[in-house]
Amino acid sequence: MNNQNHRITLAGTDQFFECANDDVLLRSALRNNIAFPYECNVGACGNCKFELIEGAVDARWPEAPGWTAKDRERRRHLGCQSTPRADCTIRIRPSQHYAPIHRPKRVTGTLTSRRPVTHDIWEFRFELADDMRFEPGQYALLTLPGVSGQRAYSMSNIVQGSHAKVLDFQVRRVPNGRGSNALFHTLATGDEVGIDGPYGMAYLRRDVKRDILCLAGGSGLAPMISIARGVAADPEMRGVRLNFLYGGRSPRDVCGRDMLEALENFGELLHFDAAVSDAGGEQWGGHTGFVHELAESMFGDRLRDMEIYFAGPPAMGQAIQKMLLAHGVSFGQVHFDQFY
Ligand SMILES: Cc1cc2nc3c(=O)[nH]c(=O)nc-3n(C[C@H](O)[C@H](O)[C@H](O)COP(=O)(O)OP(=O)(O)OC[C@H]3O[C@@H](n4cnc5c(N)ncnc54)[C@H](O)[C@@H]3O)c2cc1C
Structure with missing residues (x-):
């Protein structure tokens, strides 16, 4: 697919951002520092819904559980699943709460090691081609071989000093789960995957000093x-x-x-x-x-x-x-x- 950018304008504001047609509206907005509300990023929670006022989008995963028939009738779409087909005007309710501390980016990660934590949880270490700074508690999206869509996994490590090129994930093997089984069985050390992050609002609040x-x-x-x-x-x-x-x-x-x-x-x-x-x-x-x-x-x-x-x-x-x-x-x- 030829990469093409489309301009996404936020109705009722003077804000807009460019979204490539290989990206989705939610993540592209966050990359552009726009506080687009969301939570799971994988089509389930429905927190990233927007109203399409003008333009056209494609749904990456039309069966996403967070997208209902009523949403379709009302031209409401999931930000985490919508790629632009044209310039668009959309309505969201921006909230500063969602302003990214670290702007998410797409990097390549190489699986360098894995080790068992329990009988069904393993830790997977990826070394990144480029830095990805994140806060403790955040997650990233992995594109895994043979798996449609991306899977969210939380980092278990932290960024220390200028060292931001390693991500550790602790993943539970879900019976018949496509993403988790790709990590456990398909991926070999030395293999590369696409990693997009960081995301998530459940990060450590360093300014709060209570227990x-x-x-x-x-x-x-x-x-x-x-x-x-x-x-x-x-x-x-x-x-x-x-x-x-x-x-x-x-x-x-x-x-x-x-x-x-x-x-x-x-x-x-x-x-x-x-x-x-x-x-x-x-x-x-x-x-x-x-x-x-x-x-x-x-x-x-x-x-x-x-x-x-x-x-x-x-x-x-x-x-x-x-x-x-x-x-x-x-x-x-x-x-x-x-x-x-
Ligand atoms: C914010 C967040 C953080 C998470 N952190 C962890 C973690 O640290 N460790 C851990 O083990 N698990 C974590 N999970 C769960 C993980 O993302 C997977 O849901 C889980 O591993 C099961 O995935 P699976 O592919 O094995 O199972 P499957 O049953 O094959 O897939 C289930 C998941 O994939 C999504 N999905 C299915 N099809 C598609 C598609 N076509 N396009 C897009 N999405 C699709 C579903 O919404 C669902 O989330 C987290 C989930 C979220 C939302």
Whole structure:
């Protein structure tokens, strides 16, 4: 396809940006520093919908669960799935909240190593051809061989100093999942993939110095590990206490402790606890139940005084939000990007 740029104008403003026809409106807007609201970036959440006033777009993934028949009737489209076919005028509700700290870019990453974390989570390291700075807790989109669309994976490492050419991802193998299985089985070390990032709003708020609670479930390990590493590495966050709670189904799912133990202040300011929902017949000396129940029993109303980050499957996210609401926690102090 010949690359061609189209001009996208934001209705009711004097703002516009150029979007190439191999890019999508949402990501191109963010590359141009326009605060386009979004969350998942993979067609599921629907937060990046815009109204098409003039022009034409193509949907990369017409079956995306976040795009309904009613949306089509009302000329509403998903920013993360729409490529421009002509110059367009669109209506969005920009919010400074979404202004990118680091403008996302497209780079090439080479798989340089992989290692098991649990029986179904592996860590994959990519070295990048070009720098990609990001905040702890953010994610990137991977274009994987033989997989249509891109997959979102959170970085588990942090950028230290000028070193911004490595991304580590901790990925859970989903039975029959095309993206995760491409990483586990198709990709070999030395292979290159396209990586686009960083994205995400659930990044470490460095200006807030209250105690931190990180809740991770299943595949939500990586962004929470990145946040803990970010706190430990930041001299300005010295003195901040961080509790890390991991929730798994069974004892063999529990992970993350060794990564936290490697950080300064483990056992003093940094604490790890885990809960499993079903210990089955396995030996388990820890908590039994869900991770939101563990958080509630450990902190109760003290949750109101904490900065809270969480990542994991949608059901876990919903249970956490419900519990936090019941304790009167303000949503300004809660940060998450729902995994889909
Ligand atoms: C913000 C965010 C961060 C995430 N971080 C992690 C992480 O750190 N570790 C981890 O293990 N998982 C993470 N995930 C989940 C991950 O992105 C995948 O959903 C998961 O690996 C399953 O993908 P799959 O391809 O194996 O499964 P599949 O069932 O093949 O694919 C499911 C996912 O792919 C999307 N999809 C399917 N078809 C298309 C298409 N044609 N075009 C575009 N999208 C399509 C779906 O919306 C869904 O998200 C994250 C998800 C999000 C949204």
